[in-house]
Amino acid sequence: MDILVLIGILAAIIGIIAGIVQVLDYLEKRRKRADEPKEEARTPSTPPVPQISHNLPQPEYGTFVGRQKELAKVRQLLSPTSRHFLVTIDGVGGVGKSALALEIAHSYLREYDTLPEEERFDAIIWTSAKAAMLTADGIVPRQQVTRALDDIYTTISVTLEREEITRAVAEEQEKLVARALARRRTLLIVDNLETVDDERVNAFLRELPAPTKAIVTTRHRIDVAYPVRLTGMPEGEGLALIAQECAKKGVTLTDMEAKKLFERTGGVPLAIVWSVAKISLGYSPEAVLRQLGQPTVDISRFCFEASVASIEGTYAHKLLMALALFATDASRESLGYVAGLGDDVLTRDEGLALLEQLSLANKSADRFTLLPLTKSFTLGELDKNGDFKRGAQERWIQYYVSFCFTISKETYAAFPRMDAEYENILTLMDWCWHNDRTKALVDLMVPFVDYLWARGYWSDWKRYGELGLEAAERENDRRSEAVLLRSLGGLSLFRGQLNEAEALLAPALRMRETMMDDTNEYSYIVGFLSEIYAYREGFDKATLLVKGALEIVRTAGDERSIARLERTLGVLALRQRRYVEAKQWLETSRHYRESREEISGGLSRTYLFLGRTAVGEGDLTLAEHYYTRALTISEQVGVRQTIAYAKWNLARLARQLGQSDRASKLASEARDIFDRLGIQRQVAKVDAFLAEPITRARSE
Numbered sequence: 001m002d003i004l005v006l007i008g009i010l011a012a013i014i015g016i017i018a019g020i021v022q023v024l025d026y027l028e029k030r031r032k033r034a035d036e037p038k039e040e041a042r043t044p045s046t047p048p049v050p051q052i053s054h055n056l057p058q059p060e061y062g063t064f065v066g067r068q069k070e071l072a073k074v075r076q077l078l079s080p081t082s083r084h085f086l087v088t089i090d091g092v093g094g095v096g097k098s099a100l101a102l103e104i105a106h107s108y109l110r111e112y113d114t115l116p117e118e119e120r121f122d123a124i125i126w127t128s129a130k131a132a133m134l135t136a137d138g139i140v141p142r143q144q145v146t147r148a149l150d151d152i153y154t155t156i157s158v159t160l161e162r163e164e165i166t167r168a169v170a171e172e173q174e175k176l177v178a179r180a181l182a183r184r185r186t187l188l189i190v191d192n193l194e195t196v197d198d199e200r201v202n203a204f205l206r207e208l209p210a211p212t213k214a215i216v217t218t219r220h221r222i223d224v225a226y227p228v229r230l231t232g233m234p235e236g237e238g239l240a241l242i243a244q245e246c247a248k249k250g251v252t253l254t255d256m257e258a259k260k261l262f263e264r265t266g267g268v269p270l271a272i273v274w275s276v277a278k279i280s281l282g283y284s285p286e287a288v289l290r291q292l293g294q295p296t297v298d299i300s301r302f303c304f305e306a307s308v309a310s311i312e313g314t315y316a317h318k319l320l321m322a323l324a325l326f327a328t329d330a331s332r333e334s335l336g337y338v339a340g341l342g343d344d345v346l347t348r349d350e351g352l353a354l355l356e357q358l359s360l361a362n363k364s365a366d367r368f369t370l371l372p373l374t375k376s377f378t379l380g381e382l383d384k385n386g387d388f389k390r391g392a393q394e395r396w397i398q399y400y401v402s403f404c405f406t407i408s409k410e411t412y413a414a415f416p417r418m419d420a421e422y423e424n425i426l427t428l429m430d431w432c433w434h435n436d437r438t439k440a441l442v443d444l445m446v447p448f449v450d451y452l453w454a455r456g457y458w459s460d461w462k463r464y465g466e467l468g469l470e471a472a473e474r475e476n477d478r479r480s481e482a483v484l485l486r487s488l489g490g491l492s493l494f495r496g497q498l499n500e501a502e503a504l505l506a507p508a509l510r511m512r513e514t515m516m517d518d519t520n521e522y523s524y525i526v527g528f529l530s531e532i533y534a535y536r537e538g539f540d541k542a543t544l545l546v547k548g549a550l551e552i553v554r555t556a557g558d559e560r561s562i563a564r565l566e567r568t569l570g571v572l573a574l575r576q577r578r579y580v581e582a583k584q585w586l587e588t589s590r591h592y593r594e595s596r597e598e599i600s601g602g603l604s605r606t607y608l609f610l611g612r613t614a615v616g617e618g619d620l621t622l623a624e625h626y627y628t629r630a631l632t633i634s635e636q637v638g639v640r641q642t643i644a645y646a647k648w649n650l651a652r653l654a655r656q657l658g659q660s661d662r663a664s665k666l667a668s669e670a671r672d673i674f675d676r677l678g679i680q681r682q683v684a685k686v687d688a689f690l691a692e693p694i695t696r697a698r699s700e
Contacts, residue, residue: 052112054124055159056105064103065244066237067096070228074104077226078187078213080118084226085208088193088216091230092359092371093303094270097217098130098191100230104215105189121213122184125159127152128191134274134302148198152190153177160184174204182209193218219307221357231362232267232371241272249280257285264292266372271299292373295380304377307358315341316351317381318388320360324378325396327427329367331420334403338395340388367420393431400428401443408447412600412637418451429464438471442480445471449487454601456640458677461491479518482511486525494641496681498532505529519553523561527568534575543572563592567606574609579616586610604633604642611649624653644673648686655689664690 070089077087089097105124112120129146132139146152153173157165157180165176181188190196190205193216202222208214221227233241242258245251253261265271275288283291291297311317322339323330330338336348352368355361361368370378382389403421407414418425425444432441445468452461465488472481489504505528512522526549533542546568553561570585586609593603611626631646651666671686 052109052120052122052124053159053161054105054109054126055155056102056109056124056126057128059099059102059106061099061103062248063244064099065241066233067100067103067230070100070230071104071107073228074100074215075107077228078104078215080185080211085210085212086205086214086216086222086225088218088222088225088227089230090218090221090227090359092268092374093219093307094134094268094299094373095230095232095359096269097230098128099269101189101191101215101217102126105187108187120185121187123160123186125156125186125188126191127155127189129195130192131195132302134270134298138298139302146190146196148196149200149204152201152204156180156188160186178209181212186212188212188214190214190216193222194220219359221359229359229362232265233269234267235262238262238265238267238272241269242276245273245276249276251276251279253279253285260289261285264289264372266374268303268371268373270303271373274299293376295377295383300373300377300380304360304374307360308377308381311354311358314351314354315339315347316354318392319348319351320355320378321382321385321388322392322396323355323361323368323370324375324382325392327423329364329369329420330424331367334399334421334424335368337399338392340391340395396428397432397437397440400425401440404444404447408450411450412454412639415451415454415638419455422457426460426464429467433467433471438474439477441471442468442475442477444468446480446483449483453487453490453641454637454639456673456677458491458495462488465491478511482508482525483521485511486521486528490524490528493528493531495678498535501528502532505532519556519558519561523549523553523558523564527564530568530572534572539572539576543569546572559592563589564602566592567602567609570606570613571609574613574616577616579613582613583610583617586613599633599636601634601637601639601642604630604637604639604646607633608642608645608649611653615653620653620656624650624657627653640673641677641679644670644677644679644682647673648682651686652689 077084089100091097108121127146160180162180168176278288318339319335322335341348356363407418429441429444445464465484469484485504485508489501492501509525530542530546546565550565566585567589570582573582590606607626607630611623614623627646627650634642647666648670651663654663667686667689674682
């Protein structure tokens with residue numbers, strides 16, 4: 001055999017043997033690994049995704065902020081123990097309806113393992129009819145997944161893996177869907193129902209088989225569902241959302257800028273997200289805030305354009321535009337009048353119900369409001385309807401002039417009605433001033449002054465009183481000018497600014513002396529001037545002035561003015577420590593007011609001075625009775641100045657009686673009111689009283 005052939009055969013044999021050894025070695029290693037103890041499975045850092053059939057999209061909001069009450073409410077309604085099967089989350093566009101529904105759905109996924117079995121959902125189905133999206137670059141169209149009932153059926157079929165539904169003829173699909181939903185506890189979510197143009201969807205939702213529950217998000221209310229209405233977020237939640245969005249987008253805002261952004265957006269989440277996104281693109285916070293006030297800005301159009309277009313030309317549209325004129329909220333009566341509906345209560349209420357149904361207006365305690373963004377958009381609508389705007393503004397003035405006049409005649413009993421309209425009236429007076437409607441401003445302010453005094457709105461009293469006085473001078477309205485001079489003079493007197501008070505009251509008195517048919521105003525002016533003279537120790541001059549005025553008002557038969565001047569004479573006698581005389585005058589004044597069953601600031605002041613008279617006579621028990629009565633009446637009618645003085649006198653009396661804790665408490669409460677009213681001389685007295693515990697009362 002050739003030596004070369006032999007060498008080849010040997011090499012082949014060696015290769016085969018080497019291969020066999022490798023195989024045997026591989027098999028041995030496998031055997032050893034099989035015999036080794038297996039490692040325990042590692043616990044994953046996050047729990048496994050529960051095996052629920054669902055098609056939920058991922059949330060875009062990151063960490064969900066706020067809405068805890070609404071979350072809890074919807075979860076309660078979705079409980080198997082709840083008799084409600086259909087829940088609507090409704091509200092204006094951008095208010096966070098979809099985000100809330102998605103967070104609820106995802107919460108059932110996250111908590112599946114910890115929920116009681118009966119609380120779990122075996123399937124969660126999401127269908128969306130949203131046709132557009134708002135980005136920082138503008139409004140962009142979105143592929144609308146759900147347009148009709150057939151689309152909902154298809155989504156149910158795919159999510160539940162029930163292909164027979166889509167394969168069946170239309171007549172059979174309804175039965176198959178009902179059967180599939182009835183077999184497992186299912187949560188169905190229909191997002192943006194208002195853009196679904198298929199009446200069959202509403203019928204389908206009304207007839208959902210048990211145990212299915214459904215959430216519908218919509219800008220329009222559905223009668224058969226339990227509504228959870230969303231409005232703007234509370235300030236704390238809104239600021240938290242602003243902070244989260246700023247952190248996500250690398251935006252820095254000052255606390256003041258964040259607060260302004262919250263106020264301008266009204267706490268609407270989409271507006272907050274949009275605004276921060278615009279700032280992240282290079283817009284300044286000031287520019288974005290200005291944009292939010294424009295009716296044509298993308299956020300306003302996205303939220304309101306379609307809803308407002310649906311009512312254009314109707315009475316509901318007129319009511320919406322009328323509501324935009326009001327500073328805060330508005331009553332049904334005022335809206336109907338300003339919108340030009342007159343006494344047509346039925347049309348008015350139907351229109352307001354439609355606005356509420358469309359989420360354009362919110363109702364609370366039978367008063368209606370607009371979100372700031374809604375108001376900005378609606379003011380644009382008002383500008384586009386010039387004839388209606390001009391008529392509405394005239395009716396706006398007429399309504400509140402009549403309202404203020406009526407309240408002034410009804411006095412204290414009607415002040416709670418004035419409370420509800422306070423900001424609206426101030427806004428209208430500002431509008432009148434800036435639009436040269438001076439007569440209207442005077443007609444509003446003259447009957448408004450007593451309310452401003454009683455409620456302690458003294459800064460507004462001064463500001464609008466001065467505007468009203470200038471308006472009265474322009475109109476050459478001497479009667480109103482005298483009233484406003486008296487009013488501002490009284491304010492200066494109450495604040496201890498005697499020179500300024502006299503400079504205002506002296507010309508008012510000269511005007512009234514030529515118009516003696518109004519003895520009520522005359523007695524006010526005389527009373528105030530007498531206090532100035534008394535402070536300057538001119539008691540003779542003060543008494544002579546008041547007694548002369550008393551003869552005039554007695555001749556006129558003005559009993560109310562008589563009682564006012566009798567009280568003034570009692571105060572003058574009290575300050576001269578002529579207690580018997582003071583008590584006679586004060587009791588005469590009190591008897592007149594109480595004989596008429598009057599509850600007023602004047603009566604509370606009379607009791608206050610009777611209390612001081614009793615202290616002067618040494619009868620502390622009677623003094624406490626009078627002071628307590630003064631406090632009760634002044635709190636009942638809401639006269640803050642007299643409340644403060646009653647508490648201050650009770651505090652001094654309590655210290656005399658050895659009740660130090662009560663004295664300190666009452667004095668501190670009185671000081672707070674004096675400080676708010678700007679009566680600094682009394683603040684100083686209370687501070688001295690609190691700083692030095694004493695057992696005797698100080699004289700004023």
